[in-house]
Amino acid sequence: MIAIRTLLTLTLLLGVGYPLAVTGLAQLMFPWQANGSQLTNGNQQLIGSALLAQKFDQAEYFHSRPSASDFATIGGSASNLGMGSPLRREFAEAQGNVQSPTMLTRSASGLDPHLPVDAVLAQVERVAKQRGLDPALLTEQVKSRVQAGILGPQVVNILQLNLQLDKDA
Numbered sequence: 001m002i003a004i005r006t007l008l009t010l011t012l013l014l015g016v017g018y019p020l021a022v023t024g025l026a027q028l029m030f031p032w033q034a035n036g037s038q039l040t041n042g043n044q045q046l047i048g049s050a051l052l053a054q055k056f057d058q059a060e061y062f063h064s065r066p067s068a069s070d071f072a073t074i075g076g077s078a079s080n081l082g083m084g085s086p087l088r089r090e091f092a093e094a095q096g097n098v099q100s101p102t103m104l105t106r107s108a109s110g111l112d113p114h115l116p117v118d119a120v121l122a123q124v125e126r127v128a129k130q131r132g133l134d135p136a137l138l139t140e141q142v143k144s145r146v147q148a149g150i151l152g153p154q155v156v157n158i159l160q161l162n163l164q165l166d167k168d169a
Contacts (some may be wrong), residue, residue, distance in 0.1 A: 002029040039163060047163060054159055060130035061165070062123050064158045065115060114155035117146055130166065141165075 026034035037050040048054050053064040055071045120142050128135040145161050146154045
């Protein structure tokens with residue numbers, strides 16, 4: 001009987017109380033992040049999440065790094081291809097992503113929306129030409145969106161950058 005009471009008490013405390021408390025605190029302290037870091041366009045239509053990459057094929061957009069899951073959130077994963085694998089380069093070339101060495105590698109989850117600054121700057125000429133923009137001004141716009149990387153280099157969120165370019169157009 002004591003075991004059943006302990007089980008029920010711990011289930012209510014840890015299975016109900018704790019998740020509700022953490023969710024409530026997250027909603028109070030970090031509402032944007034707790035609700036999925038959702039990004040909208042000028043018409044307030046949901047475009048995506050600042051935490052998930054999207055596929056951009058058009059030349060007028062900055063491209064994300066390749067995704068082993070084709071940017072699907074279910075089943076997102078890395079490819080596990082080695083650095084010397086010819087398949088890795090073939091995959092990147094098929095997607096048009098060979099501007100920098102970073103674009104040859106997939107993110108660990110296949111869904112990372114961030115690219116190192118050098119990989120973004122390597123795409124400036126193409127995007128500027130397609131959009132009829134001055135490459136120097138576009139470079140400054142890219143640099144203004146630089147974020148500190150968690151454990152690596154400084155990065156730029158490609159989805160947010162592309163949304164800003166569309167908004168400015």
